Amino acid sequence: MDTFIQVVLTGFTIGSFYALVALGYTMVYGIVRLINFAHGDLVMVGAFFGWALLQLDWIEGMPMLPRLIVAGAGAVVGTSLLALVLLRTLYTRLIGRSTLGFMLVTLSVAFALEEIVKLIFGAQQKYYPPNDLSSETIDIGGVAVNGMDLVVIGLAGTLMVGMIWFAHRTITGTAMRALAVDHDAARLMGINVSFLIAAAFVIGASLAAITGILSGTYYGRVSFDMGFALGLKAFTAAVIGGIGNIGGAVLGGLTIGLLEAFVQGYLAGAWSDAVIFGALILVLYIRPSGILGERVAERA
Amino acid sequence: MNSNRAVRLGALGLAVSTSLLGLAACGSDDAGGGSGAIKVGVLAPMSGSVSADGEDMVRASKLVVEKVNADGGIDGRKIELVVADDACEAQQGTQAAQKLVTDKVVAVVGGFCSSAALPASEVFHRNGDLPFVASVSSNPKLTDAKYPGITRYIGRDDQEAPVTADYVADLLASKKVAIMNDNTEYSRAVAKSLKENIEKKGTVEIVYDDAIQPGQNDYRAALGRVARDGADTLVYTGFYPEFGILAKQWAQLKPGYRLVGGASSIDATVLTAAPDAVTLPDLSIISYPTASLIQNPQADEFRTEYKAKYDADPGQFGIFQHDAMQGLVAALKADPKKLDAKDLIKRLRDVSFEGITGDISFDDQGDRNAFPFLAVRSVDGKFAPAYSYSPDSGWAATN
Amino acid sequence: MTNRIKSAFTDSPLRDLGDRASTSLLAMLGVSLLIVGALDLYGSDYVTTIAIGITTYAALGLGLNIVMGYAGLLDMGYAAFFAIGAYASAICGIHFQLNFFLSIPIAVVVTGIAGIIIGYPTLRLRPDYLAIVTIGFGELIRTVANNWDYVGASRGLYPLPIPSIGGYQFMTPIQQALLAFLLLGVAVVFCNRLGRSHIGRAWRAIRSDDIVPESLGLPTLRLKIGAYIAGGAMGALAGAIFAARSVAVDPTNFTLLLSVQIIMVVVLGGLGSTSGVLIAAVIFVGLPEWLREFQDYRLLLFSVAVIALVEFRPQGMIPERVATRIPKAGARAARDTEKVDVGRLTVKEPAAAAVDGAPLLEVRGVTKKFSGLTALEDVSMTLTAGRIVGIIGPNGAGKTTLVNAITGVHHATSGTVLLDGVDVTAMIAHRVARRGVSRSFQTARLIDQLTVLDNVLVADYARSNLGLRHALLSPRAIRRYDAAAAARALTVLERVGIDQLAEICPPELSYADRRRVEVARALMMSPRLLILDEPAAGMNPAEKKELVVLLRAIAAEGVAIALIEHDMPLVTSVAEDVVVLDQGRVIATGDPHEVLALPQVIEAYLGAPTALEGGTRHGAAQR
Known part of the structure; x- marks a missing residue:
């Protein structure tokens, strides 16, 4: 077994999950300049939506792939709706008014979502039904490649390319990038800011839900507390890559994934979280704008 | 000037308080004596993530107590249970212990999480060594403090390690062993002790000793490293949620080494989490003799009664609470007139009987003299003992 | 005694x-x-x-x-x-x-x-x-x-x-x-x-x-x-x-x-409120203890409580109360006789204005670029103590950017800014301010949670030399300082005509009054150079007249004033010189009446809906 390539493959898989979540973070942050602490928990909500749908009787008879697609679609719709409701009822009135208020509310929403899911589904882990892809392992040159590895990396890659295309080639995407650069100017140019904020929330929530379903299918388990730490690391990824930058989110996600795999595979797994957050602090010391980001306004 | 008033007020407060503090030091406690019901405390996590186990402990306690009370109680006095929730946490544990002390119980039975049981034991010690019959908390520190009031019914974490070392080195005849923990206090303690015990054997080399970070989901990099380091056996000393996913990824990688789970890796959910892995002959798990695994008449009786009363199968650890409660009853019955802490703690140490969890007697530190272990595998979709360990004869295959 | x-x-x-x-x-x-x-x-x-x-x-x-x-x-x-x-x-x-x-x-x-x-x-x-x-x-x-x-x-x-x-x-x-x-x-x-x-x-x-x-x-x-x-x-x-x-x-x-x-404890209690935090701690620890069943819902209920509070009552259960009291009549009297007892605190007065002739502010060839976009190009101007200069130009001409470059909010990409002969080009904003430069903002930016008096008092921070030691150990020194500073703040507020509003919080003020608070805040710093960004916006003609009188009086005390204004009659009536900016460049300087007649200035303004003369909009109307 070739450990190095195995570690790289693992890193890319973990990194793909981080990157998908980081994309949502970076889009919302690019527009509203606020950290949405509840974003990671949307992954958890998506995973549970998917899990609940997979338990339904009428869906159980279907073959695995259409079953997953139906559950995935349901999760995307459900999670997006939740994100929209949260945006309209709780977030909108704070955006642009109170940075601290927004962060406090999203933080509390994160915990409230976890507690609600815990009350409904219990504290125990839930298990996705096994699927053929994740149990089949192919040996490629001494590296055990799981069918789901290819699915995760492939799907995540497609979504990332799609997002980059969206940001640079569509009017909505271009408007979002313009908004990220200069809020006031974009408003003056007649860009509908509240629409773009809603769009960013929905896209972010959809990516989160897909991440949740993928994670459930890939690792087989979901739990009420799976989202927060994932969200934090994804945000770290977005900052390391350059917040507000779509390509940066992908790069940051993969960096964190590879870092995590290499610490586990070569250094000391006990320290892996510390290494990641240490890397974040280091990046902020050396290059506060992240790898691909523009300079963050430094003041004082 | 108003500062004078404040000074006087402060001085008054000081005077009042210090005199009270002096009084408090001479405060008397008259627990146990007299008539009426005998109050017994149950310290268990009734809220938080392991509240199901706490509920299980209370149920097991009630089974014993109701039987005793129906048979006329202790010298005519009934036992009354006082449940205190430690929430599996230090602060709550301290508060729960204080509550039991305030309620003047004659003894406390329980303790699931060491994080709560340790500070609670400190409170009991400071209150005249209130007898603490520890049922499920396995942290060595609990009895290593050598407080006379503590007797413990479950094995110690550092008993698990030598038994596992024997299993790995003698029974499996491993030559190169990898040890993995999950960064929790318990898991690290077992890993550390396991390393020392394996090294003592002199025939086995430790090639890997590291932790994983629970919740990270993907441990293939670490599993790959274990293979690269040339291990023939990987022992995981952490808890079951991560063991499930670890086993699953181990089966996917087919890395060519055995996987052994420690005594906290066993849970029915592992069967669901890693269905492909548990059927492999290379996977086994060390286990305490828990409710579903133990085979003796007392265990059968307990399971039947529990099912009849609560319409549910008992949890894994309630049997320790059951035995602990029976031990307390035996000590109470031995001299029902003298229930003060000083006398009771001596009798609790002298208890000797055959419980669900095996032969019960205690060393001078309050730990079990001999504690059995099992090694289990999945058989027909259920865990079943494959080997059993007894302190006298070591590991042997079960029939 | x-x-x-x-x-x-x-x-x-x-x-x-x-x-x-x-x-x-x-x-x-x-x-x-x-x-x-x-x-x-x-x-x-x-x-x-x-x-x-x-x-x-x-x-x-x-x-x-x-x-x-x-x-x-x-x-x-x-x-x-x-x-x-x-x-x-x-x-x-x-x-x-x-x-x-x-x-x-x-x-x-x-x-x-x-x-x-x-x-x-x-x-x-x-x-x-x-x-x-x-x-x-x-x-x-x-x-x-x-x-x-x-x-x-x-x-x-x-x-x-x-x-x-x-x-x-x-x-x-x-x-x-x-x-x-x-x-x-x-x-x-x-x-x-x-x-x-x-x-x-x-x-x-x-x-x-x-x-x-x-x-x-x-x-x-x-x-x-x-x-x-x-x-x-x-x-x-x-x-x-x-x-x-x-x-x-x-x-x-x-x-x-x-x-x-x-x-959660801090938010529940009320951000900034000591008593609120204490009570919240009692509730947070005590309530689950009192209601054991509550334990399982504790985190959920407290999360929801935090959300509800931030959304509907951001000040928390017990809002902080920190308004500085208005000094009593005795202190006022003391203030009037200019004999405020400031105790051992020595107030750092900015050095007296430079002798006539030497410019107080000198901007030399300042260029400012934002990621490729040139906001200011080779801008030069001077300002002497006691004089009022108007900085005018259409929207987006770079007026505010120039102010930012002078005050250290942004640093010039090239060129130098000299204040009384000292190079302040790369100086941090608060140091520039401490050298006697104070400013108001285009959109009045007051601190909504503080009273008008406290808003003005904030501007006195740099002048006090009390430190952490005093804050912790000598509450009396702080009280004496507060009384003295508040007395002075009231004088300043009186000067801009709003001392009666001292105890009100900014959200309750009219637009014109917010402007006045900004001016008062700037004056509180006893500046040598006062930069006002559209101070007359939202004022009625009578209020504008008062402003003109005030500006002249301030200048007469030897303060240099830079006035950014769209109201041309106001500028011509009060400014001795004007600098006209267009697209980041200076297109004219000199006497207001002469400059405003220059063709390039009229040209620059044609695109902007702002009046050159008499407040009418003929420039825009012709198009």
């Missing part, structure tokens, strides 16, 4: 001593003793233990309140300070056999150093980066504690020596409660003093944004680091007490969840 004796007393070191062991401190300690006495008399050990638990949360809440309530910084890793304090104290006890009370200052110092290491690089960045970095910091500390054998790794340190002083041991619950409540009492007093001091006022000013406070001479970075460290020190104190009374520390005590719970 005759006045003479009184003043002799007030000036002696004795008074200082009395000040330090002040009434509030004694009163608070009295309250602590009464609570402990009541616990001893009426409470069981169980209740006492809960009370001690409350003191832990209260102390942590008070500390985080400094960071989050006063200074508005979201610290998500506050448990790290708690952990460092607990571990430092425990290490002192176990490895060095040091007395618990001696370990407290060590714990505080160690925490302060950690605070600087984390705070300095992070607080320079966007405010929300602090949140994420502090989470990382919290996890880092916990991981280190979990893996470092010196501190017992995951086992932690156990058992710790029992705190004792002169042979008296704090061992039983009631004794521990005595220790915890006395220390909490001290903490309450110091936190209150800090919150009510000029430093507390400055912290509240930096809560919403950096630019305004910087322009008022507040060193925002230093203030933020100060708040972060002061909060950390409180956390360390709480940690040391926690360790001592649990007789053990281990890494599971210091999780992210704890940090979040402390945040």
